[in-house]
Amino acid sequence: MPSSSAKPIRLRDFVRVGDLYFSVVGYRNEKRVRCFLRYAPGKGGRFKDGKEYRKLSHAEAIEAGREFFSPSEGIFRVDYSRIDEVFKPEERLMDVMDAEVEKVVSFFSGIPENQMGVTGSRLIGLKSNESDVDFIIYGKYWFEGREKIKKGIERKKLLEPDSDTWEFIYRKRKPPLSYDAFIAHERRKYHRAFIGNTYFDLLYVRGYGELDKPIPEKTGEKLGKMKVIAEVTDDTSIFDYPAYYPIDHEKIKAVLSYTHTYAGQVFKGEVAEAYGVLEEINGDYYLIVGTTRETDDEYLVSKTLLERAGVKEYLNQNFY
Structure with a gap:
C-alpha cells in the first residue's frame, strides 16, 4: 500500500492515481478504496508541478474517471495496485500549516x-x-x-x-x-x-479504533423513491458517514445520508421527514438520502425544528 504509514485508508483521506485525485468516501476499504474523483487536469486555476487542475462536478468526475466508476454503487473503486500516493490529513498537518490553518489549530x-x-x-x-x-x-x-x-x-x-x-x-x-x-x-x-x-x-x-461501526456502507437493492415521516430514536451517529438516523418506523430501520449537507440534520426525539431511495441491505430497509453529490432531488429535514422556527415553506418550488 503506497502510504507514509501502515494505517488503514479511511474517510477524507485522498489517493492519487497518476494525475487524478480521489477523495476517500468510506471506511471499508479492505479490497478496493471507495472514493470519488475530485480533481483532474484541466482549466480550473489550480496549479501543481507545472500542471493546471480543475475541481470536478459529479457528472464531470464520472466522465474523467470512467474506468474507476462503479455505476451500481454510484462511487469510484480504486485497486491498491493503482494508487501512486496516499494523503492522510493527520500525517500532513504540518505540511499544510499556513497562517490560516495555524489559527484554526490554535x-x-x-x-x-x-x-x-x-x-x-x-x-x-x-x-x-x-x-x-x-x-x-x-x-x-x-x-x-x-x-x-x-x-x-x-x-x-x-x-x-x-x-x-x-x-x-x-x-x-x-x-x-x-x-x-x-x-x-x-x-x-x-x-x-x-x-x-x-x-x-x-x-x-472516526478514530482508528472505531472504523467497523455497524453502519451500512454498501449499496443494496434499490426499490424506488419514497418519503418517510418518523421520529429519530438515536443521534449518536448523525454526524458520521453515512450519517445514521435510526427511526421509529414499521418497515424502515434508518435513514442514511451520504452527503455532508444532511449530517447533523435531525436530533433524537425529533420528527424527521426524508425523501430518497429505499434500499434493502442485508435484509433491512433503509432510506438513502444523498445518492449523488448534488442533492437536488433528495432531502432530510426536522419537522420539529421547522415548526419551532416557524418555517412553513421548506422545499423549493422547482422541487415539485
Whole structure:
C-alpha cells in the first residue's frame, strides 16, 4: 500500500492515481478504496508541478474517471495496485500549516494535534484563493471541538457565517430545501465558523479504533423513491458517514445520508421527514438520502425544528 504509514485508508483521506485525485468516501476499504474523483487536469486555476487542475462536478468526475466508476454503487473503486500516493490529513498537518490553518489549530488547543488534520484541496497541494479550511477532528475529540465552536460563538471569539457566506454555501450545496429551512438546520450544527477572516468547516472522521461501526456502507437493492415521516430514536451517529438516523418506523430501520449537507440534520426525539431511495441491505430497509453529490432531488429535514422556527415553506418550488 503506497502510504507514509501502515494505517488503514479511511474517510477524507485522498489517493492519487497518476494525475487524478480521489477523495476517500468510506471506511471499508479492505479490497478496493471507495472514493470519488475530485480533481483532474484541466482549466480550473489550480496549479501543481507545472500542471493546471480543475475541481470536478459529479457528472464531470464520472466522465474523467470512467474506468474507476462503479455505476451500481454510484462511487469510484480504486485497486491498491493503482494508487501512486496516499494523503492522510493527520500525517500532513504540518505540511499544510499556513497562517490560516495555524489559527484554526490554535483555537482547538487542548485537543491532541495528532487527532487533527486538514483535507480537501489544501491536503493535496491544489489550494485556490477561494479554498476554505476543511478541518478534521477525529473520533471522540470531534464532539469536544463542536462544543468549543458553540462556546466560541457565544463568547464572540468566533463568528457565525455571515449572510454572504450562507448564500454561497447554499448555492454550492444545491439542496431542494428553501433557504430559510437550510439555514434553520445549519445554524444549530456548530460545525462552521469564522476565526478572524478565516472560514473553516469542522468535519467528523472516526478514530482508528472505531472504523467497523455497524453502519451500512454498501449499496443494496434499490426499490424506488419514497418519503418517510418518523421520529429519530438515536443521534449518536448523525454526524458520521453515512450519517445514521435510526427511526421509529414499521418497515424502515434508518435513514442514511451520504452527503455532508444532511449530517447533523435531525436530533433524537425529533420528527424527521426524508425523501430518497429505499434500499434493502442485508435484509433491512433503509432510506438513502444523498445518492449523488448534488442533492437536488433528495432531502432530510426536522419537522420539529421547522415548526419551532416557524418555517412553513421548506422545499423549493422547482422541487415539485
